[in-house]
Amino acid sequence: MPYAVDEFAFDLRQSVAPGHTWVTSGWTTVHAPPGSVCGVGRWFAPPYAAPDAALAVELDVDGHRIADGAAPGVAGVGLLHAGGTWWPGRIVRQGTYHRRHHGELVSFQVRSTLTPLYGQAGFVLEVEITNRSGRDVTVTLHPRADPGGPRRVSLGEWGWVPPEPGPEATRTGPWTWQAGDVTVELSHEGLRQDIPAGGSAVFALAVRAGAGTPPGRLRELAAESRDQSERRLAAALARVPRLSSDIPGLEAYWRGSLASGLVCLWDNPGFITSPFVATSGLDGGALCAYAWDTGGYAPHLLTLMLGDATTPVLESLMKVDLTSHYAIAPDGTGQGVPYAYSGWSLVTLATAVAAHQGISPALVTQLHELVEGLDARFNPAGALRDYGTQHNLLEMRGTGWEHVVASPNAERAWCLDRLAELAETSGARLPVGELRSRARDIRHAIARELWDEREGWFRCRYPDGHTELVQHVQAFDAMRNGACTPEMASAMLRRLRDGSFLAPYGVSAVAADDRLHYELGDTDWSGGGAYTGEGPQLALTLWEQGEPSLAWGVMRRLLWMGQHFPYYPQEHYCDRPAAPPAGRRVNIVAGLAGAEAILTGAAGVRFRLDGSLVVIPAALPDGDVELTGLVHRGRVIDVSTASAVVTVDGRPRKAGEVIE
Numbered sequence: 001m002p003y004a005v006d007e008f009a010f011d012l013r014q015s016v017a018p019g020h021t022w023v024t025s026g027w028t029t030v031h032a033p034p035g036s037v038c039g040v041g042r043w044f045a046p047p048y049a050a051p052d053a054a055l056a057v058e059l060d061v062d063g064h065r066i067a068d069g070a071a072p073g074v075a076g077v078g079l080l081h082a083g084g085t086w087w088p089g090r091i092v093r094q095g096t097y098h099r100r101h102h103g104e105l106v107s108f109q110v111r112s113t114l115t116p117l118y119g120q121a122g123f124v125l126e127v128e129i130t131n132r133s134g135r136d137v138t139v140t141l142h143p144r145a146d147p148g149g150p151r152r153v154s155l156g157e158w159g160w161v162p163p164e165p166g167p168e169a170t171r172t173g174p175w176t177w178q179a180g181d182v183t184v185e186l187s188h189e190g191l192r193q194d195i196p197a198g199g200s201a202v203f204a205l206a207v208r209a210g211a212g213t214p215p216g217r218l219r220e221l222a223a224e225s226r227d228q229s230e231r232r233l234a235a236a237l238a239r240v241p242r243l244s245s246d247i248p249g250l251e252a253y254w255r256g257s258l259a260s261g262l263v264c265l266w267d268n269p270g271f272i273t274s275p276f277v278a279t280s281g282l283d284g285g286a287l288c289a290y291a292w293d294t295g296g297y298a299p300h301l302l303t304l305m306l307g308d309a310t311t312p313v314l315e316s317l318m319k320v321d322l323t324s325h326y327a328i329a330p331d332g333t334g335q336g337v338p339y340a341y342s343g344w345s346l347v348t349l350a351t352a353v354a355a356h357q358g359i360s361p362a363l364v365t366q367l368h369e370l371v372e373g374l375d376a377r378f379n380p381a382g383a384l385r386d387y388g389t390q391h392n393l394l395e396m397r398g399t400g401w402e403h404v405v406a407s408p409n410a411e412r413a414w415c416l417d418r419l420a421e422l423a424e425t426s427g428a429r430l431p432v433g434e435l436r437s438r439a440r441d442i443r444h445a446i447a448r449e450l451w452d453e454r455e456g457w458f459r460c461r462y463p464d465g466h467t468e469l470v471q472h473v474q475a476f477d478a479m480r481n482g483a484c485t486p487e488m489a490s491a492m493l494r495r496l497r498d499g500s501f502l503a504p505y506g507v508s509a510v511a512a513d514d515r516l517h518y519e520l521g522d523t524d525w526s527g528g529g530a531y532t533g534e535g536p537q538l539a540l541t542l543w544e545q546g547e548p549s550l551a552w553g554v555m556r557r558l559l560w561m562g563q564h565f566p567y568y569p570q571e572h573y574c575d576r577p578a579a580p581p582a583g584r585r586v587n588i589v590a591g592l593a594g595a596e597a598i599l600t601g602a603a604g605v606r607f608r609l610d611g612s613l614v615v616i617p618a619a620l621p622d623g624d625v626e627l628t629g630l631v632h633r634g635r636v637i638d639v640s641t642a643s644a645v646v647t648v649d650g651r652p653r654k655a656g657e658v659i660e
Contacts, residue, residue: 037095089229122208252562260591456491533590
């Protein structure tokens with residue numbers, strides 16, 4: 001049975017999400033400020049941006065004015081926040097007020113539901129008040145809307161940084177504001193109601209942008225948006241297997257990983273594809289699609305979610321000049337600089353498309369031309385390529401993993417081999433023998449020119465001959481992509497230990513014992529933590545390398561994330577269960593890498609380019625995993641690591657048997 005959206009409920013009392021909590025309909029994304037029961041913060045619905053907007057609600061109960069968002073401590077006497085629940089398409093928050101005023105008890109409960117709208121820009125806030133005072137009361141809502149500087153931002157300008165506010169909006173009516181060509185309206189369905197003792201009343205408010213906004217009843221608009229959101233997410237989950245496990249935390253981690261992908265899917269028909277896969281987007285930033293994040297970290301899970309829409313997503317990324325850009329804006333406009341990993345990412349996604357749906361020879365030919373063009377963009381260094389400075393690579397803050405490096409040179413070799421296989425599978429007329437020969441030359445050059453046998457690690461070579469030895473997690477990608485002999489791999493694996501790459505809550509991008517390069521200010525790529533896709537991808541690499549014990553040793557350190565994040569952030573610490581509070585994106589599509597590692601690593605589901613698959617479940621030391629309902633080319637596959645049983649359409653098959 002496929003997942004229902006309600007199964008992604010997350011108790012906000014457990015959240016350590018950076019930037020606090022956002023919710024999306026796939027059309028509008030909106031922020032729920034911390035500590036508030038009814039407050040709403042900034043919101044985005046491309047092309048509309050309201051980056052400094054706010055809505056506050058004050059209550060009047062029989063003449064007693066009660067503010068929302070009470071201050072901490074004994075001085076905080078307003079409406080008290082009491083927790084809430086997040087789902088991908090709505091947030092429900094709870095609040096309580098219980099105080100005596102001049103000998104008279106005023107007691108009520110507040111339950112607010114914040115719903116981002118689908119099909120139009122804005123949100124609906126429903127406020128349900130339950131009277132616990134033991135007598136009838138009259139409640140009046142006093143909303144204070146501040147639209148800030150709302151703007152219309154062309155779809156080609158939505159990049160890594162969220163849009164800045166424009167000039168402050170001017171009030172044009174009791175509940176309307178104007179900023180340039182943007183109209184913002186606050187609407188409601190009545191602000192005053194009598195509530196009998198023990199009874200409840202529901203108020204509805206909406207903030208929307210855009211001239212000619214259809215009126216509609218607000219609660220109906222909210223229900224329609226939630227229904228649309230649930231339908232689109234249910235479609236994305238229809239082919240994704242359900243995981244059950246007796247390993248503490250694994251089910252929550254799996255669901256959090258899936259949620260990380262779900263909140264990156266946008267449905268606006270003005271975008272180049274629908275769905276459009278944003279790299280991040282919840283906080284208005286990285287609502288563009290990086291080739292790297294989109295294709296590189298969870299190609300099979302993403303293809304399962306997108307189905308037939310995966311090929312248009314791949315083609316949209318291939319339309320941009322990747323020799324000049326690393327991402328596309330929602331309308332397909334190229335953004336950023338050339339990035340060393342873009343070609344590998346697209347080939348990775350193309351292999352998933354071929355495995356799940358088949359791929360045309362024309363698309364393989366086009367992909368080959370793209371990879372060769374990007375390869376030519378970087379300076380040759382014999383069989384290897386010089387990828388330049390951090391500008392085109394990992395963006396570390398010091399000298400280190402730059403110029404002639406093992407990864408992504410190893411990815412180049414992997415790409416050439418996969419292009420040869422794609423050509424053979426699809427019938428594309430590519431020089432298969434030459435591609436494989438070049439791949440071998442690259443691997444030999446990496447081992448010969450960059451491997452330091454005494455150190456048991458790769459060196460990076462600069463144009464002037466200077467070399468750096470950086471204990472960077474990216475080196476394991478060179479192993480994954482075939483650049484290591486067994487002896488080299490063995491030397492590298494010895495560094496997967498506590499105090500080096502491993503820590504209680506994950507993997508460090510730079511090993512803690514690399515005193516030249518390790519630092520704590522950039523957990524993304526420089527140490528003290530890692531980009532969210534890297535830990536699970538390392539675990540997957542280890543499963544692929546036949547190191548199940550090491551693989552699980554990495555994966556188990558990540559399971560805390562499912563308990564403490566509704567969706568996974570761009571990066572997280574590895575020494576404590578947290579993420580940087582500011583300066584990074586609050587969500588990332590590479591959060592899907594966790595589910596990818598479990599599906600293709602722990603469960604051992606290996607999708608093959610010809611459409612067949614092989615399943616070899618791994619034994620897990622802490623318990624068992626069952627995956628049920630994986631849909632692949634019309635077949636339904638179930639996997640159990642406990643019994644190593646694989647069933648196809650209900651019929652048992654042997655582990656390791658090719659399933660056509």
